Amino acid sequence: MFISMLKDRSGNFAMMAALLMVVLCTTIGSAVDYTFALNARQKLQQSADSAAVGAIAEQSVGVLAALSKGSSGAIAEAEADAQQWFRANTDAQTLAYVTNFDFDVTRNSTTFTSRVEFHASVPTTFLKIIGKNSIDVAGSATGTYSPVTYTDFYLMLDNSPSMGLGATTSDISLLEANNGGCAFACHIAGNANDAYALAKSIGATLRIQVVASATQSMINTAKTTRRYNDQYRMALYTLGPKAANARLTEVAAMSSNLDDIKTSAGTIDLMSIAGKGENGYQQTDLLSALTTLKDTAGTGGSGLSAANRQKVVFLVSDGVEDANRPTGCLKTLSGATRCQQPIDTSVCTKIKANGVRIAVLYTTYLDVDSDSWYRKWIKPFHSEIATNMKACASDGLYFEVSPSSGVADAMNALFLKVVNMPRLTG
Template sequence: MFKRLFRDRSGNFGMMTAILLVPVIGTAGLAIDISNALMVRSTLQAAADAAAIAAVAETSAGVMQAMRLNSDGQLTDAIEDAKKVFMGHANMSEDYQLKDFDVDVVKAGTQLKAVFTFNATVPTTLARILGQADVTVAGKAEAVFQTDTFRDFYLLLDNTPSMGVGATPTDVDKMVANTGDKCAFACHIVKNGVEDMNSYYNLAKRLGVTIRIDVVAQATAALMDTAKSSRKSSNQYRMAVYTFGEKAEDTKLLEVSSLTDNLDQVQTKASKIGLMSIPYQGYDNDQQTNFDRALKNIGDLMGTAGTGSSAGNPEKILFFVSDGVADAYKPSSCTKATTNGRCQEPIDTTQCEVLKNKGYRIAVLYTTYLPLPTNDWYKKWIRPFQSEIPTRMQACASPGLYFEVSPSQGIADAMNALFLKIITSPRLSS
């Protein structure tokens, strides 16, 4: 009987079909299950991508936290945000089980990097026949954000008597027409603390004449609005404001506002900047514009130049506003002719180079020195080197950070334009 059974070939097809049906169904089921798993992975990957991007988005809590940090490190606010975004996008269901996910967001220099990983299991259906109970899916998402640079601005504003000239040709003409000596300068005379109400400074006020320093003060105050609207965090930009002094008897740097990120405070103080006073006409042979000393002294205040990667390592910017003509006692090193040691010359760029070599960037706003054709002093001493003034001022500036504003232009617009150029220009990271 057994011999007949082994020799019998009838019904072979049915038996083979039955035997093969299990792996065929299992394999087909596995293909379906893998397809489902890929759909789940796609859903989770999209959620991870969204979470990583959200963690370092420009307006995210993580970026705000990074801008407040003085050093590198993990950003806990960004990590919590990323987890919430992931869970909101993952569409949790019974079709899969999330086994694990992890997110890390770290600030390193000016770079924020978010890394999100996940893994989940997707239950199988027909593939269970082959002993495959589930399929594991995993993924990873990365996002990088470059933070903006932190910068300290030191504004050095020339408020010496030459900045008392009329702000526009019309203002100059009005002063010339209303002064016996045809003087275009609104000299601010204060003697022993008593204001001379008959000085040309007060005459200019009565005539409604705007002088150059008034426009600079208004422009400096307005600049704070631009800085506030441009910053990504309240401590990204700090400002300090200095002038050449309150009075000619004490020509040293005058601190209008110390370095602070309270730009509203800086704005209030800057709006009150005035022209340096003199006790009488010709005091100290008019030697109140000592650029060499002012630049050296403000360089001593600025501290170490940083890379801008954090609030604790800011770039240092000197924002220098002047008409570019020095007038100081300099008997031996003056580049022009002197009278009893009085040196009238375009700015000597020696101190500018010293500051740049220390890593500071210098932004120069040159307020064009107006020709004064009716003034004999101007014709003898300034006109011979008038064409050199803008060239020297540009040489003082760091590459690309020079701006000249003529009387017909707005100084406020020019200061804003130069500031925006500074904050959008490329920065060396090391």
């Protein structure tokens, strides 16, 4: 009987099933525990990302402290701020898993750098069966910020007669219907045939009016976003109030009093002419105006102190030159001296070479096919206007917008782009 008992195999299935159940439960449990650990790590990584960026944001405690002190190296205030960011963005249960975290925030002459590292031990449930009580996870985040804190803006607004075009196609049609078929509201001051006064009386909006209002909106944005009274300074320029002396004209000197600059922007008007054909219509010399502005702005600085300011030329124009330029014109002259062409970008290159950025808002030069002069002289290069305006701008600082739709939004967006923001780098 003893030998027959040894040969009996009828209980093997139950034994094998029991062993397999242990393996199966361990495998399923491992998946559950590891998923839980990965979820915890993801939460901690998001907190680390937030801390790395928040600790060196433009308006953060550490950045403001370093800029006010003019200090470099480790920034204790920023490191403490990073810890608060990390804790504030992590729930209490997940934060309890953290076994070690390090914060390192430093500044060199031009850049703030933050690095956050964390290690955590996430408890297991099922893996305890095989003696594994926790799963270790780790992560890091790095951020850099090159602040443009102190900035001078040179706002150049094209107020030449072409900016007297109706702001929208409906405004153009309204002017044409009441202005002898002309879509431009020429400003003949004090004259009975002043189309500018006519435009106002019939409710036609001109692009110069839209631009002036948008400039005031942008100045409001600068005022509400600045951290120091002299953080942003502005100067305001046009091509002059009268065609008889059309050239770069200072409307408001460089100042940190943005309320005064805003008030001056509200006074900007269309350039007036003594009569049709004054100066042979050659009143939009963007090349000369920008050349003068290049010398006025000089060389741009790092922006890290009030004495070493970042500089930005802010150009708002329809992008077409009409100037007395018998030599050097990029297109065929009309007569002996009249040069009509898209903006000459050579001066933009020189400005940027001086470390001065250029923000360009191109108020689209609308097709005016009803105008014979436009068809003959402007339409042949119309497709080049936007191309040249974009080439004039610094990288990422170009917008094209219809004068009637979103000029204020575009100017605000350009301003905010100029003000650097922090970014994650790893």
